Amino acid sequence: MRHITFSSAIREAMREEIARDDTVYLIGQEIGPFGGFFGVTKGLWEEFGERRIIEPPVSESAIVGSCVGACMMGMRPVAEIMYADFLLYSMDSIVNSCAKARYASGGEISMPMVIRTAFGRGPRFSGDAEHVQNFEAWFAHVPGLKVVMPSTPYDAKGLLKASIRDNNPVIFLEHRSLYDILTGPVPEEEYLVPLGKADIKRAGKDVTLIATGAMVHQALSVADKLASENISVEVVDPRTLRPMDTDTFIASVKKTGRVVILHEAWVTCGIGAEIAAQIADRAFGVLKAPIKRIGPLESPAPMSPILKRAYLPDDTKVINTIKELL
Amino acid sequence: MKLTREELMQMFRWLVLVREVEETYYKLLTQGKKLIGTTQFGTGQEAIPVGACFGLRKDDIVMPYIRGRGVFLVKGIPLREIMAGLFGKSNGAGKGRWAHHHIGYKNAGVLVSSGIIGATIPVAVGAALAIKMKKTDQVVVCFFGDGSANAGNFHEGLNMAGVFRLPIVFVCENNLYCMSTSFSRSTAAKDLADRAVGYGFTGKVIDGNDVLTVYETVQEAVQKARAGKGPTLLECKTYRWHGHNYDDPDVLRPVDERKEWMSKCPIEMFKKKLIKEGMLTEKTAEEIYRDVVNEIDDAVRWAEEGPYPLHEEALRDVSIVYAD
Numbered sequence: 001m002r003h004i005t006f007s008s009a010i011r012e013a014m015r016e017e018i019a020r021d022d023t024v025y026l027i028g029q030e031i032g033p034f035g036g037f038f039g040v041t042k043g044l045w046e047e048f049g050e051r052r053i054i055e056p057p058v059s060e061s062a063i064v065g066s067c068v069g070a071c072m073m074g075m076r077p078v079a080e081i082m083y084a085d086f087l088l089y090s091m092d093s094i095v096n097s098c099a100k101a102r103y104a105s106g107g108e109i110s111m112p113m114v115i116r117t118a119f120g121r122g123p124r125f126s127g128d129a130e131h132v133q134n135f136e137a138w139f140a141h142v143p144g145l146k147v148v149m150p151s152t153p154y155d156a157k158g159l160l161k162a163s164i165r166d167n168n169p170v171i172f173l174e175h176r177s178l179y180d181i182l183t184g185p186v187p188e189e190e191y192l193v194p195l196g197k198a199d200i201k202r203a204g205k206d207v208t209l210i211a212t213g214a215m216v217h218q219a220l221s222v223a224d225k226l227a228s229e230n231i232s233v234e235v236v237d238p239r240t241l242r243p244m245d246t247d248t249f250i251a252s253v254k255k256t257g258r259v260v261i262l263h264e265a266w267v268t269c270g271i272g273a274e275i276a277a278q279i280a281d282r283a284f285g286v287l288k289a290p291i292k293r294i295g296p297l298e299s300p301a302p303m304s305p306i307l308k309r310a311y312l313p314d315d316t317k318v319i320n321t322i323k324e325l326l
Numbered sequence: 327m328k329l330t331r332e333e334l335m336q337m338f339r340w341l342v343l344v345r346e347v348e349e350t351y352y353k354l355l356t357q358g359k360k361l362i363g364t365t366q367f368g369t370g371q372e373a374i375p376v377g378a379c380f381g382l383r384k385d386d387i388v389m390p391y392i393r394g395r396g397v398f399l400v401k402g403i404p405l406r407e408i409m410a411g412l413f414g415k416s417n418g419a420g421k422g423r424w425a426h427h428h429i430g431y432k433n434a435g436v437l438v439s440s441g442i443i444g445a446t447i448p449v450a451v452g453a454a455l456a457i458k459m460k461k462t463d464q465v466v467v468c469f470f471g472d473g474s475a476n477a478g479n480f481h482e483g484l485n486m487a488g489v490f491r492l493p494i495v496f497v498c499e500n501n502l503y504c505m506s507t508s509f510s511r512s513t514a515a516k517d518l519a520d521r522a523v524g525y526g527f528t529g530k531v532i533d534g535n536d537v538l539t540v541y542e543t544v545q546e547a548v549q550k551a552r553a554g555k556g557p558t559l560l561e562c563k564t565y566r567w568h569g570h571n572y573d574d575p576d577v578l579r580p581v582d583e584r585k586e587w588m589s590k591c592p593i594e595m596f597k598k599k600l601i602k603e604g605m606l607t608e609k610t611a612e613e614i615y616r617d618v619v620n621e622i623d624d625a626v627r628w629a630e631e632g633p634y635p636l637h638e639e640a641l642r643d644v645s646i647v648y649a650d
Contacts, residue, residue, distance in 0.1 A: 025459065051459060057489060062448035062482030069452025072430070072437050073387070075459065077452075096440050097449055104438045105430050106421035107643040143644045167646045 004186050007040050007179040009153035010116075013160035014078060015044060016190070018052055021076060024164060027054040027063060028080025028116075037082050038118055038179050060086045064093035067113045068101060076112045078164060084119035084173065085133045098169045099144035111144075111169040114160070120214055120264050121301060121312060122177025129300035134265035136212075139171045140242040140274065146195055147241040149173040151216035153184040155239055158193025166195060175214040175264075182217070198245035200252070204234030207322050208252040210275055211262040212238060219262055222318045231326065241271055246278045253279055257288035258325045262318060267295035289325040294318060329541075331605050337380055337537060338600060338611075341593045343618045344372040344396035347405070350622050351395075351412060355572050362414035363425040364441075365572035368393035371564045373592035374499050376400055377540025378467055382548065387435045387457070389450035391469040391499065392427050393566065402434035409625040415632035422635040423643070435464075444477025446470065447496075451483045454492035454557075465493045465551045467544065472500040472509050475518045484559065488525035491556040495547040498561045499534060505570040506578040522559040534562025535592040538599075565590075 004012070018024050026041065032055045035042035045053040056063050060081055067077040081087055087094065094115070102110050119134055121127045140147045146168050150156040156174070163170040201216055202223050211219035216237045223233035234252050238244060253259055259279055261272035272293035279291055294313045302308055329337070348369040355365060368375070375396025379388065382401065390397035398408055403419055410418025411426035420429035430438030437453060439446045450468035457464045474480055475498055487494050498518050502509045515521060522529025532543050540562060547558035565587035569576030600606035 054455075057482070057485055059448075059482035059486055061479055062451065062486050065445065065448025065479065065483070066452030066455055066486065069437065069449035069454075070456040070459075071452075072449070073453050073456035073460070075456045092442050092445055093448065096442050097445050100424075100440075101438050102646070103643050104420070104424035104428065104440075105432075105643075106423060108432045109430065109438065110646060146645070166648075 001185040001187060003183045004153055005180050006153045006156055006174070006182045006184075007038065009157035009186050010040050010160055010174065011042065011044065013157045013164070014041070015047070017161055017164040018044070018048055023074060024076045024078065025052045025054060026078050026080065027056055027067065029055065029058065029082050031055060031080050036080065038176055040179065041080065060089040061093050064090035064115060065097055068093060068097045068111065071111045071113050072101070072109050076164065078114045078116060081115060081117040083131050084117040084135060085130050087115070087117060087135060094139070094145070094171070095142050099142050103144060110167045112167040114163045114170045114172050116160075116172045116174060118174050118176040120175040120177060122214070125176060127301055127303065127308065129302070132301050134263070136173055136241050137265060137269060137271040137274065140244075140271060144169070145242060146170045147173070148195060148239065149213050149241055150239060151175070151178070151213055151237050153182065153186050155193055155199065155237075157186055158191055159195065159239065162192040162195055165192070170195070173213070177214050193239070195240045196243045196245055197240065198236055198238045198248035200234060200248070201237045202233065202235040204232040204256070206232045206256055207258045207260060207325060208234050208236060208249070208256045209260050209262060209322070210236045210238065210249060212241070212271065213264055215262045215264055218315065218318065222315050222322070225315065226319060226322065231322065233322065238275070244275070244278070246282065249275065249279055250283050253283045254286050257286050259287070259291045260318070260321055260325070261291070261293045262313070263295055264312065265295060266298055267293045268298060270295055292321050292325065294321055334600060334605055337376060337541070338596060338606065339614050339618065340376045340380070340400050341372050341537060341596060342614055343621070344376060344399060345369065345593055346615070346618050346622055347395055347399065347408070350626065352568070352572065354412070354626070361412050362422070363412070363427060366392045366427060366570065367566065367568045368396055370567035370587065370591070371499055371501060371534065372396055373537035373540050373596075374497065374534050374562050374564060375469070377537040378469070378497050378544040380541050381545045382467065383464070385435060385464050386548070387437060387453050387464060387466045389437045389439060389446050389453070389466065389468040391439070391446070391471055391474070392441070393471070393499065394469055395427065397469060398431070398436060401436055403431045403436060405621060405625045406628045409629035410632045413629045413632065414634065415629060416635035416639070417632045418629065444470070444474045444479035447474065447479050447483035448486070450494060451487045451492060454487060454494040455490060457493055458490065463493070463552050465495065465548050467495045467497060467548070469497045469499060472498065472502065472513065472518065473504040475521070476513060484521070484525040484557070487557045488527050491554070493551040493554070494557045495544060495551055496557060496559045497544065498559065499564055500561050501564050501566045503566070503570075503579065505574065517561060519559055519561040525557075527557045527559065529559040529561065531561045531563065534564030535590050535595065537592055537596050
């Protein structure tokens with residue numbers, strides 16, 4: 001099977017859905033001839049033109065708000081917000097206009113829109129504190145929204161296609177360090193990955209390690225290291241954060257009795273808190289140890305090299321946390 | 327654009343209906359009826375929704391603002407459903423789930439609105455963007471108050487409409503007050519219409535109490551938008567007769583200011599004009615009032631008899647759930 005990058009997989013998903021459905025269009029800063037700040041939309045403007053690939057002014061609130069209005073008229077917009085942090089600027093449009101529109105209309109209209117955005121730290125990006133944040137918990141908190149975070153090219157393409165076809169609004173979170181660095185197998189044939197279904201990225205029996213985004217790969221690397229010490233780690237990737245596939249987490253915890261949750265958002269009130277609460281609620285009897293959550297330091301992301309290295313948890317931290325549970 | 331006698335009478339009836347619906351709402355609250363939602367009235371501002379919506383096509387799109395019950399009515403949402411919405415009934419507009427003054431109605435081209443000041447502007451702009459993409463010649467009329475004109479979304483929305491040359495008319499109902507904060511204390515500009523220049527299109531100040539002026543100016547802007555010539559900003563100066571809402575004792579606005587504006591009642595002025603031109607008599611005007619009151623009484627009765635949404639409906643339409 002061919003291997004393509006995370007970025008190419010996302011681009012293919014958009015390309016196929018734009019070609020398939022006349023009502024699908026893209027809107028975002030610099031997504032036209034520039035090809036998108038991270039190069040994800042490269043070539044799409046040349047292929048589909050400015051009617052389908054729209055470059056708006058720097059107006060994140062109105063960009064998202066305009067998508068809401070377009071949905072009311074039967075369109076299916078896919079907005080690209082350059083940095084997830086800028087979603088804060090669109091919060092009202094997302095939470096008050098978008099998430100509630102279907103409810104407000106008594107089911108007359110729907111919001112078949114996707115907001116794609118890039119988040120997270122990565123080796124090639126400067127990593128300013130206000131350009132790397134992770135707010136999936138804030139969106140997963142809101143009834144009416146769906147929140148998706150793929151970790152592989154295969155998942156990214158299938159989930160984005162499914163998100164575009166979903167008649168609910170979807171916040172689609174792409175870890176920017178994966179764009180050009182991560183490659184993976186992606187079929188040529190048409191396929192979808194369903195929203196609301198987690199994925200066992202690596203089977204194991206001693207510990208359940210639930211990880212999101214780029215940390216899925218760190219989780220796999222940790223699992224590899226621990227395998228040589230005869231500790232078998234099951235890596236679970238939620239893929240969709242709202243609605244969350246808790247059944248898969250519970251099935252895994254029933255096997256292992258131990259859970260560690262690893263994400264790039266701050267631990268306090270992060271998405272791991274919700275996962276932990278659901279597991280504690282439904283699998284309390286089978287837990288052999290407390291549920292652990294690992295995330296970055298509780299500070300804005302620092303810039304200077306030594307602080308920067310200390311910010312995200314390294315493999316050692318994850319390994320030690322796992323070993324404490326055994 | 328000359329209106330026939332029939333059309334002028336219809337316009338007069340709309341003004342009377344909008345006024346009487348607002349005053350009925352006020353009366354129902356005074357009677358202690360169990361109504362839902364916040365209680366804003368458009369009394370005194372009737373000429374704007376009536377004048378603006380009168381010439382619109384059924385497939386034109388409107389984004390009302392909080393005092394926009396008149397927009398609902400003239401654009402074609404049945405009065406019974408609007409009334410049932412006030413009572414929070416499940417057969418009312420909004421099905422009891424959403425504030426009755428923010429409901430949408432697909433068949434009448436009314437967009438769902440939000441209570442966040444300014445939030446509706448980008449949504450209306452998005453509807454206009456969709457129209458341009460679909461290449462239909464529909465037009466969007468976006469209503470908002472003077473308060474919205476200072477929100478960031480106003481700036482973002484109008485600029486986007488200007489740069490994309492969208493088929494949208496922005497109608498600002500400047501009633502000179504937010505709640506108790508006057509226009510002059512909150513806005514550095516003298517006229518909001520002046521801001522249009524900054525967005526690449528024309529702005530006009532008009533008398534928001536003269537229904538024919540509103541009608542003609544909005545029609546001109548609508549035709550311009552329909553012809554692909556882009557947006558217009560119309561600032562309609564007007565005044566609300568009641569406080570911000572039912573609970574507002576309205577003691578902070580100067581008494582003589584209110585008196586002066588109330589003497590410029592849009593309905594009285596239009597009635598006088600029609601009588602002077604021989605199109606209407608006092609007797610016919612009274613008949614119209616009586617007919618309107620009957621229509622409203624029927625709607626209130628229908629609304630009171632309607633069902634409330636029940637617990638089983640609580641999670642309906644939050645998200646679309648697909649069967650596995």
